[in-house]
Amino acid sequence: MIHTTILSWVTFIYFAAFVFYLFRMMLGREFWGKAATGATLAGLAAQSVALVLRWRASYDLGFGHAPLSNFYESLIFFAWTIVLLYLLMEWRLKNRSIGVFVLPVAFLIMAYASIAPGMNQRIEPLIPALQSNWLTSHVLTCFMGYAAFTVAFALGGMYFVKKTAGERPAVFIRLMPSEFHIDELMYSCTALGFIFLTLGIVTGSVWAHYAWGSYWSWDPKETWSLITWLVYAVMLHARLVRGWRGRRMAVMAMVGFGCMLFTYLGVNLLPSLHSYMT
Amino acid sequence: MNKNKSGIWSFFASVQLAIVLLSLIAFFALVGTLVPQREAAVAFAERISPALFSFLQKMQIFDLYHSVWFILLSGLLAVNLVICSLDRFPLAWRRFRMKHDPLNEDVFRDVPEENTFSARTDVGTAADAARFLLQSKYRAVERADGPDGVRLCSEKGRFALFGVYIVHASILVLIAGAILGSVFGVEGYVHIPEGETAEAISLRSGNAPLPLPFSVRCDKFTVELYESGMPKTFQSDLTFLRDGRPVRTAKLLVNHPVEFEGFRFYQSSYGAAPGGKATLALSREGGARDIMNVSAGYTFALPGKDGMFQVLRVEENLMSMGPAVKVVVRSENEEATFWVFQQIERIREMNPDAIRQVPMFNPGLFRPYTFALLGLEEKYYTGLQVNRDPGTPVVAASALLLIGGLMLILFSYARVIWIRVVPSGNHVHVAMAGRSYKNQPGLQKEMQYLLAELKDHLEKRQ
Numbered sequence: 063m064i065h066t067t068i069l070s071w072v073t074f075i076y077f078a079a080f081v082f083y084l085f086r087m088m089l090g091r092e093f094w095g096k097a098a099t100g101a102t103l104a105g106l107a108a109q110s111v112a113l114v115l116r117w118r119a120s121y122d123l124g125f126g127h128a129p130l131s132n133f134y135e136s137l138i139f140f141a142w143t144i145v146l147l148y149l150l151m152e153w154r155l156k157n158r159s160i161g162v163f164v165l166p167v168a169f170l171i172m173a174y175a176s177i178a179p180g181m182n183q184r185i186e187p188l189i190p191a192l193q194s195n196w197l198t199s200h201v202l203t204c205f206m207g208y209a210a211f212t213v214a215f216a217l218g219g220m221y222f223v224k225k226t227a228g229e230r231p232a233v234f235i236r237l238m239p240s241e242f243h244i245d246e247l248m249y250s251c252t253a254l255g256f257i258f259l260t261l262g263i264v265t266g267s268v269w270a271h272y273a274w275g276s277y278w279s280w281d282p283k284e285t286w287s288l289i290t291w292l293v294y295a296v297m298l299h300a301r302l303v304r305g306w307r308g309r310r311m312a313v314m315a316m317v318g319f320g321c322m323l324f325t326y327l328g329v330n331l332l333p334s335l336h337s338y339m340t
Numbered sequence: 341m342n343k344n345k346s347g348i349w350s351f352f353a354s355v356q357l358a359i360v361l362l363s364l365i366a367f368f369a370l371v372g373t374l375v376p377q378r379e380a381a382v383a384f385a386e387r388i389s390p391a392l393f394s395f396l397q398k399m400q401i402f403d404l405y406h407s408v409w410f411i412l413l414s415g416l417l418a419v420n421l422v423i424c425s426l427d428r429f430p431l432a433w434r435r436f437r438m439k440h441d442p443l444n445e446d447v448f449r450d451v452p453e454e455n456t457f458s459a460r461t462d463v464g465t466a467a468d469a470a471r472f473l474l475q476s477k478y479r480a481v482e483r484a485d486g487p488d489g490v491r492l493c494s495e496k497g498r499f500a501l502f503g504v505y506i507v508h509a510s511i512l513v514l515i516a517g518a519i520l521g522s523v524f525g526v527e528g529y530v531h532i533p534e535g536e537t538a539e540a541i542s543l544r545s546g547n548a549p550l551p552l553p554f555s556v557r558c559d560k561f562t563v564e565l566y567e568s569g570m571p572k573t574f575q576s577d578l579t580f581l582r583d584g585r586p587v588r589t590a591k592l593l594v595n596h597p598v599e600f601e602g603f604r605f606y607q608s609s610y611g612a613a614p615g616g617k618a619t620l621a622l623s624r625e626g627g628a629r630d631i632m633n634v635s636a637g638y639t640f641a642l643p644g645k646d647g648m649f650q651v652l653r654v655e656e657n658l659m660s661m662g663p664a665v666k667v668v669v670r671s672e673n674e675e676a677t678f679w680v681f682q683q684i685e686r687i688r689e690m691n692p693d694a695i696r697q698v699p700m701f702n703p704g705l706f707r708p709y710t711f712a713l714l715g716l717e718e719k720y721y722t723g724l725q726v727n728r729d730p731g732t733p734v735v736a737a738s739a740l741l742l743i744g745g746l747m748l749i750l751f752s753y754a755r756v757i758w759i760r761v762v763p764s765g766n767h768v769h770v771a772m773a774g775r776s777y778k779n780q781p782g783l784q785k786e787m788q789y790l791l792a793e794l795k796d797h798l799e800k801r802q
Binding site: 186189194261267271276280289295 | 355356358359362365370372373377405527568571573595596604606607725727729739742746747749750
C-alpha cells in the first residue's frame with residue numbers, strides 16, 4: 063500500500079534530517095541547518111500526505127475512520143505531532159539547535175512503528191467500543207499533549223548538555239539558546255502539553271461516560287494519565303509559585319515524560335480497557 | 341483577613357502542602373495500578389500468606405481508590421485549596437480593582453536605560469503615535485496631558501488574575517460531583533435473556549438487588565460481525581414497560597446509551613442464554629427423514645420405536661468447528677453419545693479421517709440412524725450496565741471550569757504599560773514602564789517590541 067511505503071521513506075527522511083542537524087551542530091555551518099529544516103519539512107509533508115491517503119484508503123475499504131485507531135497509527139501520529147510542534151518552534155524562535163534533540167525521537171518512533179515485530183499495520187474496522195465521534199478528539203488532544211511533553215523532555219536534555227559544558231564550550235553549545243531561554247521554552251511546552259492533556263482526559267471521560275457508563279473507572283490508563291497530570295501540576299506550581307527554574311524544571315520534565323511514556327506504553331503490561339496494542 | 345495568621349492557617353495555605361499532597365495522591369494512584377484491586381485481589385490472595393493478605397485488606401490496599409487514605413488525601417487537598425485560595429484572593433481582588441493612574445510617577449523611578457529613547461519630534465506627535473500603538477494591542481488607553489509632557493497608561497488581561505481561583509474552584513466542584521455520585525448514585529447491571537423482562541438490577545456494591553420503578557424487556561439481541569470475524573455491532577432492542585404496558589421502545593448500541601426515568605442503560609456485554617433451539621434432521625437407512633426443533637434436555641422416541649434420544653447440549657461454536665449438538669441415543673442393549681455438526685462436510689474435507697479417528701464426531705454412530713444438524717437458532721442474553729449518577733452534570737461543569745481557568749492561567753497575562761513623553765529641547769524623551777504579576781521576561785520582550793515600533797515610527801516621520 064502506497065501510504066505504508068511513504069511512511070517508511072519518511073523514517074529515513076527524519077533520520078537524514080537528524081544527521082543534518084548533527085552536522086550543523088558540529089561544523090557550525092548554516093548550510094547544514096537549512097538542509098535539516100528542508101528535510102524535516104519534506105518529511106512532515108510526506109507524512110501528512112500518507113496520513114490522508116491512509117484515511118482515504120479506510121473509506122475505500124468501507125470502514126471510514128481517522129487513522130488513529132490502533133497502536134501503529136498512534137505511533138505514526140505521535141511522530142507527526144512532535145515534528146509539527148518542533149517546526150513551529152523552530153520558526154518562532156529562529157533557532158535550529160533544538161532539532162538535534164527532537165528529530166531522533168521522531169525517527170525512533172517511526173522506525174519502531176515500521177519494524178517492531180508483531181506490529182499490525184493493516185487498516186482494520188473499528189470494534190463497537192471505538193465507534194464514536196469522541197475517538198478523534200480524544201486521541202488528537204492526548205497526542206498533542208504527548209508531543210508537547212516530548213519536546214519539553216528534549217529541552218530538558220538540552221539544558222543538561224548546556225549546563226555540563228565547561229568554560230570554553232564547543233561551537234554547538236554556543237549555538238544553543240541560553241539556559242534562561244531553554245527554561246522558558248520548557249515551561250511553554252509543558253504548559254501547552256498540560257492544557258492538551260487536560261483536554262485529552264476530559265474528552266476521554268466524556269467518551270467513557272457514553273461507552274462504559276462511567277466518566278471515571280480507575281482503569282490503569284486513566285489512573286496513569288492522572289498521575290502524569292499530577293506530576294505536571296506539581297511542576298507548574300513549583301515554577302509559578304515557588305519559582306523553581308533550570309535544573310529542577312529539567313528533572314521534572316524528565317519525570318513527567320517517564321510517566322507520560324508509561325501512560326502511553328507501559329499500561330499495556332497491565333490489564334486494561336485501553337489495550338489496543340495489537 | 342486575619343493578618344496574624346495562625347500556624348495552622350499558614351500550614352494549610354502553603355504551596356508546599358499542595359505539592360506534597362499532589363505527589364502523595366500520584367503515589368497512591370500508582371500503587372493502585374500495581375496491586376490488584378477489588379475483584380482482581382481474590383486471585384492475588386492465593387499467592388501471598390493469609391496473614392499478610394488480611395493485614396493489607398485491613399489497610400484497604402485492595403480498594404485503594406475508595407479507601408480511607410484516598411478520601412483523607414482528597415479531603416486535605418480540598419482544605420488546602422480552600423485555605424490557600426482564601427489566603428491569596430484578597431490580593432488578587434485588590435489588583436483587579438486597582439485603578440491604574442497614568443500620573444503614577446513611581447513606576448518610572450527605576451526604568452532601565454534600554455526602556456527609554458530620544459527622538460527629534462514634538463510631544464504631541466510622539467504621544468499620538470504611542471497612543472495609536474498601545475490601542476492596537478491593549479484596551480482602554482488612558483492619557484493625561486500635563487505642562488511637563490504626556491503620560492499614557494494601558495492594560496490588558498485583568499481577568500487572568502482569577503484563572504488560578506477558577507481552577508481551584510473547579511477541583512472542589514469535581515470533588516463535590518464525585519461525592520454526589522458516590523452517595524446518591526446507583527451503579528448496577530442486569531442480564532436479560534431475549535424475550536424476557538427484568539424488574540430489578542444487581543448492584544456493583546454487592547447489596548440486595550435494586551427494584552426498578554419500571555420494567556425492561558429485551559425483545560431481541562443482535563450481533564453483527566465484519567468479514568474478518570471482528571464484532572461490528574452489538575444491539576439490544578429494548579421495551580420499557582410501566583404497569584405491564586409498553587411505554588417506550590429503544591435500540592441500545594455501544595456508545596449510544598439510552599436514558600429512561602433517570603436511569604442510563606449501556607450495552608456492556610452479551611452471551612448465549614439457555615434455551616437455544618436447534619433444527620435436527622433424523623433419517624433411518626432406507627426410511628423417512630424427520631425434521632424437528634429441539635433444545636437441550638428434550639427427549640424423543642426414535643421413529644422406529646427401538647429407543648429414545650436426548651439432546652444434551654446445544655453449542656454455537658464447538659472447538660471452532662461451528663454449531664454442534666450433543667446427543668445421546670439409548671436402546672435396550674446399546675447407548676451412544678456423539679456430536680452432530682452442522683458443517684460436517686467441511687470437517688470431512690479438511691480431515692477425511694476425522695470421523696474414523698474420533699467416533700464421537702460420527703453422526704451415524706447409532707445404526708441405522710443418521711443425524712444432521714440443519715441450523716441453530718441462537719438465543720442470547722444482553723448484559724446491560726445501569727447507572728444513575730446525579731453527580732455527572734456537576735463533574736461536567738467542573739471540567740469546563742478547569743479548562744477555562746487553565747487557559748487563563750497559562751495563556752493570558754495581566755499586564756500594565758505606562759509611557760511618558762517629556763520634551764527636552766527640540767527632542768522628546770520617551771520612557772516606558774510595565775508591570776506584570778507573572779511572566780516578567782514576556783513583559784520585557786513586549787516592551788522592547790513596543791519601544792522599537794514606536795522609535796521606528798517616529799524616525800520615519802522625520
